[in-house]
Amino acid sequence: xxxxxxxxxxxxxxxxxxxxxxxxxxxxxxxxxxxxxxxxxxxxxxxxxxxxxxxxxxxxxxxxxxxxxxxxxxxxxxxxxxxxxxxxxxxxxxxxxxxxxxxxxxxxxxxxxxxxxxxxxxxxxxxxxxxxxxxxxxxxxxxxxxxxxxxxxxxxxxxxxxxxxxxxxxxxxxxxxxxxxxxxxxxxxxxxxxxxxxxxxxxxxxxxxxxxxxxxxxxxxxxxxxxxxxxxxxxxxxxxxxxxxxxxxxxxxxxxxxx
Numbered sequence: 001x002x003x004x005x006x007x008x009x010x011x012x013x014x015x016x017x018x019x020x021x022x023x024x025x026x027x028x029x030x031x032x033x034x035x036x037x038x039x040x041x042x043x044x045x046x047x048x049x050x051x052x053x054x055x056x057x058x059x060x061x062x063x064x065x066x067x068x069x070x071x072x073x074x075x076x077x078x079x080x081x082x083x084x085x086x087x088x089x090x091x092x093x094x095x096x097x098x099x100x101x102x103x104x105x106x107x108x109x110x111x112x113x114x115x116x117x118x119x120x121x122x123x124x125x126x127x128x129x130x131x132x133x134x135x136x137x138x139x140x141x142x143x144x145x146x147x148x149x150x151x152x153x154x155x156x157x158x159x160x161x162x163x164x165x166x167x168x169x170x171x172x173x174x175x176x177x178x179x180x181x182x183x184x185x186x187x188x189x190x191x192x193x194x195x196x197x198x199x200x201x202x203x204x205x206x207x208x209x210x211x212x213x214x215x216x217x218x219x220x221x222x223x224x225x226x227x228x229x230x231x232x233x234x235x236x237x238x239x240x241x242x243x244x245x246x247x248x249x250x251x252x253x254x255x256x257x258x259x
Contacts (some may be wrong), residue, residue, distance in 0.1 A: 001034055009045035011038050019056050028064035035065060039093045040053035048090035050076060058109075062089040066098035069199065116190040118181075119158035120145030122241045123170060123197035125204065129220035130238060131197070132229060136214050141229040143194065143238065144218070154193045162197070166218055167209035170197045177241040180254045181233070194241045232256075 002014045013034060019027045031049075048232040049067055051058045063069070067089035075083035096103035096157050120143040123131035132141040146161040148154050153170045162170050173196035181190045208218050236256025244251055251258060 001030065001045075003034055003038055003042075005044075006048075009041070009043075011044045011047050013038070013049045015058075015061070016178055021111060022063065024057060024060045024064060027061045031061060031065035031067075034184040035067075041106055046090055046092045048088060050086040051089055053085055053087050054076070059087065059089075063107055063111055066095070066097070066103070067091050070110070073172070076100060076216070078133050108229060116188060117154055117157075118145060118190055118192040119148050119154040119161065119172075120194045121158045121162050121170060121172060121197035122194050122238070122245060123162075123171075123201045123204075124242075124245075125220045126131040126199060126201045127202060127220070128224050129202075130195055130242070131205070131218065132217045132221045132226065134216040134229075136212075136216055140234065141226075142231075142234050144197075145194075155195060158193075158195045158197075165211045166217050167211075168207060170200075172196070173198055175250050176244040177237065177250060179216060179237050179240070180252070180253045182255060192237065194237065195247050 001016070001019070003015075004011045004012050013031065015027065015031060019030060022139050035047055047067075048070075049062055050073065053059075054245055055071065068091060070090050072086045073086045073088055077084050079128040079201045090107075094104060098104055098107060104105050121131075122143060131144060133144050134141050144162050144166060145158050146165070148157040152160075155175075158172045159170065175193060176196050177192075177194040179192040179194065181187075181192055200219060205219050210216070210218055221229060226238055230238065233255045237253065238256075240253050240256055240258065241253065253259065
């Protein structure tokens with residue numbers, strides 16, 4: 001075991017392959033003892049460990065010892081003539097004990113998978129057209145909406161995005177579609193939740209004040225225009241959402257396709 005000071009009140013912990021070979025229960029116990037010594041005897045405020053993302057045993061040891069996953073340092077170390085990533089695990093002296101529910105949940109929350117959530121609004125007019133936005137960061141058009149912020153309700157996120165980007169106050173109705181989006185063009189996978197924005201008079205579009213940083217244009221579009229202006233998976237999502245809102249139901253799709 002090695003405990004090396006790397007800053008004011010910060011130490012970096014590392015352990016050997018020989019310790020790992022004793023099994024994760026033994027190894028995590030030893031790491032836990034060194035953490036306790038670092039905080040109680042050496043008065044460190046933070047102890048961190050840099051773990052090879054491909055070393056699943058080391059990852060397991062770190063989490064069982066009570067270290068929380070904080071993120072990835074890309075190209076953090078040089079190994080075999082190449083730059084390698086390292087996962088940052090850390091524990092600070094104010095963290096709740098892992099033996100208690102709060103501390104245990106905090107460790108789990110730090111490394112369990114998280115999916116990006118997108119909330120959108122299906123807003124229609126009395127001529128059966130759908131409100132679409134032309135976004136500044138891509139060529140194809142999409143439903144109004146955006147990424148759900150941390151600890152934000154997806155329903156409220158849909159309302160917030162419509163108000164921020166279009167200056168419209170449109171209450172979000174029932175959920176009409178949950179669409180899983182596979183990884184695409186540099187994005188990780190996500191879940192898109194589409195809420196019913198109701199049916200409005202066409203004059204609603206005249207009240208739009210587009211947020212120029214993100215919105216080039218926004219207007220009601222016919223079914224033909226949806227297929228012309230939107231990416232294929234977006235057009236499929238809109239079609240599924242329209243089918244559901246007319247039937248008064250909510251379904252699950254993957255890239256707009258029913259499963």
